[in-house]
Amino acid sequence: MNTDEQRFGMSVKKEENFPEWYQQVVIKAELVDYYDIKGCYIMRPNGYYIWKVIKEFFTKEIDARGVEECYFPMLVTKSSIEKEKKHIENFAPELAWITKCGDEDIAEPVAIRPTSETIMYPSYSKWLKSHRDLPLRLNQWCNVLRWEVKNTLPFIRGREFLWQEGHSAFLTKEEAVEEVFDILNLYKKIYEEWLAVPVIPGIKSENEKFGGAEFTTTIEAFIPQSGRGVQAATSHFLGQNFSKMFDIKVNDQNTDEYVFQNSWGITTRTIGVMVMVHGDDKGMVMPPRVSQIQVVIVPCGIKNNEEANKKLFEYIDGIEQELKKNNIRVYFDSKLNVQPGYKFNHWEIRGVPIRLEIGPKDLKNGNVMLYTRFNQNKRSEKRENIGELLSKELDIIHQSMFEIAKKERDSKIVRTNSWEEFMTAIEDKKMLLVPWCQDPDCDDDIRKSSTIHDENGEVVSMGAKSLCIPLENKKYSGEKCIKCDKEAKSDGLFGRSY
């Protein structure tokens, strides 16, 4: 291994030091880079491409549902943002305030959006007059700012991040609730059908719901190596909480009715979850559908024989063209001054799903050597119908990656009604599915009771919190809550969390 390979290779194993492994893989796969302001990260083209694919899929889906795209200002006045009490309670400590312009103080400081309910809803109040103006369904792709002071981590928790936020208004509760779950299902598709990451859809507990929402639906992912759940996207039913505060009502059958509202968002956290779930000791492993390069071709066995090289490159050119015709994103790494071994490492750490190694012997036999990154398997294949073969192979890789991830995730879910087993499982980096009363005090109690302190009272391991009440839920009758004396209403999914 030469110095460059050492410099660019992974120097830590995923199971051994997961936090360090993550920091290395996002940098070395050139997904992000650090920046000189804490909690702000640079999304490099290799990382941003994933976001582009997600945007394209989601935009197409919501377009078809009649959601329209718009853009609201990122600045918000104090009076607007303080209108909904529970909402501002949630966001106040993280608000960034602009107080100066040039050398001058600004008369009334303004905040940067942490989310846009209070920015958009005054307009909703102005625009909506009649039930015929409903539904109003708007979406914007933008940046938001939340001044996180600790635990910042690329993609997972940043001060500035990118997201889409959808905001809709309906005449009836039924229509609004239907949309909440429809969108949640789209978010699930993003994770499962594009990023090959399994998620559990559910409802957030009262303590964990969005500030100002009636209820919050969520999809929860899980990271086996850290033993932590991660909130993957949320879709909120706001009921009439905001419409009453912002006076958003429409005339229907000669009476004024407050509208029912939703808001829903998915962020660039998606990318971090994907990296954590799929990456391995050699670096990133890209799910094929979001990978900027799906197939890389590396010529091998190059000698000082111009005639032979020309023939080999023609053979490869033909393959490249065929893959492009099959809508495969292919890159031919034709550099002559770089050894194949170096190229292998280069593309391996970036996680390109398929590598074709093609040398004079392959040319002679009409073959290609096919390497699949996710299982590090190498096999020889016929060159014939290579486009069709690799199209299918990419789908197989996606499906396999999803199944492996799901199997691993499922092996980390423990079902119990014993508090002792609960504590053991948390220490074993697992999630728990337990009978639960859903009471907010019990929610707090579980977190506190599962937090582990050292002899000086310092927190050694954070407590488990309610991740969600899964939509797929066991029926209970007469059973007790895992922690308190109240009756269990449903399963609760608990675990440590990002």
Add this chain to the structure above:
Amino acid sequence: MNTDEQRFGMSVKKEENFPEWYQQVVIKAELVDYYDIKGCYIMRPNGYYIWKVIKEFFTKEIDARGVEECYFPMLVTKSSIEKEKKHIENFAPELAWITKCGDEDIAEPVAIRPTSETIMYPSYSKWLKSHRDLPLRLNQWCNVLRWEVKNTLPFIRGREFLWQEGHSAFLTKEEAVEEVFDILNLYKKIYEEWLAVPVIPGIKSENEKFGGAEFTTTIEAFIPQSGRGVQAATSHFLGQNFSKMFDIKVNDQNTDEYVFQNSWGITTRTIGVMVMVHGDDKGMVMPPRVSQIQVVIVPCGIKNNEEANKKLFEYIDGIEQELKKNNIRVYFDSKLNVQPGYKFNHWEIRGVPIRLEIGPKDLKNGNVMLYTRFNQNKRSEKRENIGELLSKELDIIHQSMFEIAKKERDSKIVRTNSWEEFMTAIEDKKMLLVPWCQDPDCDDDIRKSSTIHDENGEVVSMGAKSLCIPLENKKYSGEKCIKCDKEAKSDGLFGRSY
């Protein structure tokens, strides 16, 4: 006219009170709405759609050139932004500073990006090592903030606006300069081939170039009713100014070379220019290629005859399907409780390029009534091959709108070498093409000399400034500058400006 029509109709003519006309048209066509912070505007779906079309076209073009998409943080430290002296001079007064988070003061305040040279280039310095890493060509679509205190105007000058900013680095000056003009030409295409707005490409004078650039290329549009030029997009050759300040160099043939850089951007100002150029006394007139709805169908002659109405709607449905097959964005306004006249006004003020009016008589004769918004012309056409006909018609409309705008613009350009004629033309709301020395002091002098003051010394009419030195330029030899005694180097395009 009922009250609604009065409320929603235009109440002022374009030629009579242009500033008021513009404020009305952008609101009433639902392109933007006002917001409770000065200089911040809401882009409604009808306006945002135009930006989406521009993004799609431009992204496709730069993708094909190998430019990659990324996203850098919007926050910048004081030390970074102050690195390039001329650059910070330009932007310092407009910088918005975050000094507080929640209730706490921030140790080191950070600014919001007014543009991202100083945010991106420290990374360029880190990433670029060898000439093999070049060219580096990155682009991002984002928001920027410039704390404008006066003359804010929807789309044209806002505190926050949307844009793309491209930033590239090359080994040689030649490659960089080639890109500057290639991108400028793409910007010209956006205006001319999508927005049907003629622009003049040129070079900015020394006084008007971007802070930190070697030279700035620009395309300049013109608004006849206000008699003002408007900078429509710019593409800068930065030379080695930033690479020397940010230490961006690569090893080439065993020596370290500072890279040559460009930056280039186009903003949502595009939409404002389009509105100003094409709108008329009835409201907006949308250039067809960026219009969210290209054809609206309004059923007419609806009576209380269910059978007849059903037949008419079937006839219209067939037409709608045919238009969709021809990739025309069509909307069938089928509401039964709204009169056709009201619908006409509704779509007219929004500027939908084509309206089809279809009634029982048209059904009987196999016709449609075709109304083209830009020239307010109405004619009967055969229903046969309507898809093909309207596809062509949309192209004809685009071409006609461009030619009308160009003819009007050209009629406002005065060529002279007399200062007296210069002053008369400025008062007549025209632009001037004059022999010019290109001297910065002369640039200042022309502006000052053409500013008109009242008896108390207050400015009544702003002065003419150098808009650009057009790329298409007359050769001079021995002629004098229009204003000073120096020799004319080239034409200068002068006029009042936004």
